[in-house]
Amino acid sequence: MRAVTTMTCAKSGVRLERSLSPWTTHLFIAALTFVTPMGAADSARAQSARADYDVVILNGRVMDPESGLDAVRNVGVRDGRIEVVSSESLQGRTTLDAHGLVVSPGFIDLHQHGQDRENDEAKAADGVTTALELETGVADVDAWYAVRARNALINFGASSGHIPVRMAVMHDPGRFLPSLAVLPPIAPPPPRNFSRSRRGLRRA
Secondary structure, eight states, X not given: OOEEEEEEOTTTOOEEEEEEOHXXXXXXXXXXXXXXXXXXXXXXXXXXXXXXEEEEEEEEEEEETTTTEEEEEEEEEETTEEEEEESSOOEEEEEEEOTTSEEOOOEEESBOOOOSHHHHXXXXXXXXXXXXXXXXXXXXXHHHHHHHHHHOSSEEEEEEOHHHHHHHHHTOOXXXXXXXXXXXXXXXXXXXXXXXXXXXXXXO
């Protein structure tokens, strides 16, 4: 049995709708909770607590750095968005018991070379909801985004890589890393200088 998880980030507008195994869905949803401000959700809990939600996460220790909330709460999700964070009982079509677990915003990995579905599943299970390739970067940003958009399970992003840019400027024929073919050969030091260095080392 597999479940479809859909979440929307309120700030970036990124929409995720992917098929995940039940255990991955559990962790994935728990990590993607706070896409709406905590204060607004708490203020509306009296009206929303009686409603039915698509997903309800119960009894989790809800931690939100932005609002400072750190308490056991119930979370109601509807149409991929957080509708309520409440201390009152909630009901939904899918219920996850997070007793003894932390429910928090998803973690952001700034240095992630594993940009494929297999790595996404592992990261979602660890609570990572955004994986960014910001170290080496990529050569063709548009092409990279087009490929990732077809199979990504979590949010993603990349920088324009300085290595491929330098290779393009230097007309280096290497496919991934510089081949050094365009660099002039490095001449060995003259024998006289080498002899002086060797004598200096002996005296030291």
